[in-house]
Amino acid sequence: xxxxxxxxGRGRKPGKVTGVSFRHQVANRLxxxxxxxxxxxxxxxxxxxxxxxxxxxVQTWYHWEKGEHPFDIDAWPAIAKALDWKPRDLLPREGS
Numbered sequence: 001x002x003x004x005x006x007x008x009g010r011g012r013k014p015g016k017v018t019g020v021s022f023r024h025q026v027a028n029r030l031x032x033x034x035x036x037x038x039x040x041x042x043x044x045x046x047x048x049x050x051x052x053x054x055x056x057x058v059q060t061w062y063h064w065e066k067g068e069h070p071f072d073i074d075a076w077p078a079i080a081k082a083l084d085w086k087p088r089d090l091l092p093r094e095g096s
Contacts, residue, residue, distance in 0.1 A: 019067055021067070022092065023067050023070050024067040025092035026067070026090055026091070026092060027064065027065055027066055027067030028067075028092075029089075029090055029091075029092060029093075030064060030065045030079070030083070030090070031065045033083045033085065033089075034065070034083065037083065037084065041058050041061050041062060041065070042058050044061060044082055044083070045057060045058045045060070045061040047081075047082035048061065048075070048078050048079055048082040050082075051077075051078035051081045051082055052074075052075055052078035053078075056075075064079075076090065
């Protein structure tokens with residue numbers, strides 16, 4: 001993928017989620033990892049859907065990634081797998 005590709009969707013510049021709660025820290029991890037893998041939100045939503053066995057919309061992904069809504073704990077392994085991580089990798093790092 002080219003460096004000029006917009007991975008944040010709709011021309012928006014990706015930004016860090018504000019907030020210090022656990023949910024916000026996980027949201028930052030989701031966004032950072034997706035961008036690291038150079039995946040569009042549409043692509044990661046499809047991946048999560050495949051691993052979870054039910055549909056996850058792009059809007060739902062963005063809500064998770066922005067920390068606006070928590071995801072069900074049963075989605076945790078599917079989200080991790082879609083990001084090529086182990087579930088524990090979703091946990092906030094020390095000092096985050």
